[in-house]
Amino acid sequence: MAQEWLLVKKSYEDMKTRIEGIANLGKIPADIRKEHKGFREWHFVSSRRDHQSILQILIDGRDPAAMDIEGKPLPTLVYLAREKRPQCHHNFKAGALNALIRVSSSISDAPFILNVDCDMCSSNSEAIRDALCFFLDEEKGREIAYVQYPQSFDNITDNDVYGNCLRVIMELELAGFDGNGGPCYIGTGCFHRRETLCGMKYRKDFKGGWKPMENDRNTKQSASVLEQKSKALASCSFEENTQWGKEMGLKYGSSVEDILTGLSIQCRGWRSIYFNPERKEFLGVAPKTLLQYLIQHKRWSEGDFKIFLSRYCPLIYGHKRIPLKLQLSYCNYLLWAGNCLATLYYVTVQSLCLVKGILVFPKMSCPWVLSFAYAMIAGSMQSLGEFICCGGTIRGWLNEQRMWMFKRTTSYLLAFSDTMMTLFGFSKSTFVITEKVADEEISRRYEQEVMEFGTPSVMFTILATLAQLNLFSCVLGIRKVVTDDVPIKILDQFGLQMILCSVLVFMNLPIYRGLFFRKDSGKMPSSVTYQSIVYAVLACTIAMY
Incomplete structure (x- = not known):
């Protein structure tokens, strides 16, 4: 081996x-172009955004000569680059998957489809068999539209510095989702029943299964004929005046087409299964820089929030179609962007009030302070317990809590504001792809669990400004205690605010290191440092005077 x-x-x-x-x-x-005919077609392509459909059957599974080194038959392998023209919207990932669904139906028409992202690989050879055990179950199999596996990564550090693996969501929450009627479709690591992706509604008399290949009309056609016939299915004009992207295939018009598609499938009467085996079935590549991570979550949260505000809101679209508990399970994620409002209050307002000397929470001597203390401690202990039960570490939990704060004050805030701007017609939606390629130096720092900044960004400016605002507030709060004639009185009045401010300073320690202490190329850019100092000082000055 x-x-x-x-x-x-x-x-x-x-x-x-x-x-x-x-x-x-x-x-x-020239020698490679002669060896592979697909390259000859690419030779006449003007750009990757303007080219004809290019399709090649690299391995024809029907050919008796298609054998591996052990003499076992190889499956059919097809290369497809769908047609793209500047004047035609290609609908990103959803458009690509719909083209693949049509082309695969012409070549193999297999009843089950596996969807994985391009940066993921198989980690368990039993994944297909496990999924088929659900689909082909004699009692409940015909109800199942798709089998969703968790999204896992093979480049996660020991303490997961960016909280990439979303441990509690993948290990606990989606399992609970499964108990409420079936998990959402998360866009990768998912086995689908072909009919459900093509718009079929669930019927109690539905019978799904394998189609005998000997009865398939395509078995009598040569590979070249299949190639030419299938190219039209991947053309820009094929979907005109059809239901593709609406009632058939993956839904268009959303940056999180997977969530929208899964919801629509479940609203047609199908259910789904969440399967999380001990050995992960598929492994991907997680972002290695903070900016990549925040951009990815901005796209997710913005797309989710737009679904909630559209006619596809689970509480409206799913009414009387799916159980209420499943509708609420979807809302838990669709309202991520709205979390920015409450978090911003706790990160900014109470800190500015501490600077001015305005009481926000009850005094430490007041019995009502126990309710706040209970909420803070109980919530943290529950979160920590869930994280530890899912195989995490205490430091990993702290990293995840830090990233939730970072996301809510940047990714979710920008997603919320962009959604509102789009809703009122002031801007248009954009789709940003998450870059996951990193040089050796960035990869080395990632493995050492050193947070990567490096490039200027409005997200970093927000993070740095809030971090310094809380640092100034904490310092001014301590100054009040030290200089006051009766420090016990100050601690009694502002004790909770000072504790919260101190916790926020602790959570922002990587930001302070990037701003003032690091000298490597991954430190916070100087422009961000200067801007954040000005904004933080200005905010504190306005609060004081």
Whole structure:
């Protein structure tokens, strides 16, 4: 096995070197174009955003000669690049998946479809068999539209510095989602029943299963004929005046087409299954920088919030179609962006009131302070308990709590404001792809669990300003205690505010290190440092005077 692993690794490295060499060259050498006919078509492409449909059956599973080194038959392998034209909206990932659904129906028409992102790989060879056990169950299998596996990553550090794996959501919350009628579709690591993706409503007399290949009309057609016939299915004009993107395939018009598609499938009477085996079935690549992480969550939360404000709101679209508890389960995620309002209050208002000397919470000597203390302590202990039960560490839990605060004050805030601007017609929706490629230096810092800043961003300016605002407030609060004639009185009045301010300062320690102490290229940019100091001082000055 070690020799086989080294052989596979060498083959992969050779392939990677060839691809990078051709990418740097800017064109495909003539000898490679002659070897693969698909490259000859790419030779006439003007750009990656303006080209015809390119389809090639690389391995024809019907061919008796298609065997591996052990003499076992190989499955059909098809390369597809759907047509793209500047004047035609290609609908991003949803449009690509719909083109793949149509082309696969022409070539194989297999009853079940596996969807994984391009940065994910299989980690368990039993994944297909496990999913089929649900689909082909004699009693409940015909009710199931899709089997969702958790989203897992193979580059997570010991304490998950960015909270990428969303441990509690994947291990606990989606399992509870499953008990409420079936999990949402999260866009990757998911097995679908083809009919449900094509718009079929659930019927009690539905019978799903395998279609015998010998009766398939496509078995009598050559690979070249199938290629030419299937190219039209991936053209820009094919979906015109059809229900694709509306009632068929993945839904268009949302940056989180997976959530919207899963909801619509469940509203047609189907249910879903969440399966989380001990050995993860699929592994992906998590963002290695803070900016990548925040941009990804802005896109997710903005898309989710727009669904909540649209006609697809689960409380409206799902009324009498899915159980109320399932509607509320969806709302738990669709309202992520709204969390920014409450978090901003606790991060800013109480700190500014501490600067001015305005009482926000009850005095420490007041019995009502026990209710606030109970809420803070009980909530934290519950969160910590859930995290530890899911296999996390205390430091990992602190990292996740820090990232929830960062997300709510940046990603969710911008998602909320952009959604409102779009709703009132002041701006248009955009789709930002999360870059996950990092150089060696960034990767090294990520493995050392050092937070990466590096590039200027409005998100970093917000984070740095809030961090310094709380630092100034905490310092001014301590100054009041030290300089007052009766410090016990100050502590009694502002004790809770000072505790909360101190907790926020502790949560922002990586920000302070990036602002003032780090010298590497991943430190906070100087422009962000200067801007945040000015904004924080200005806010404190206005609060005081």
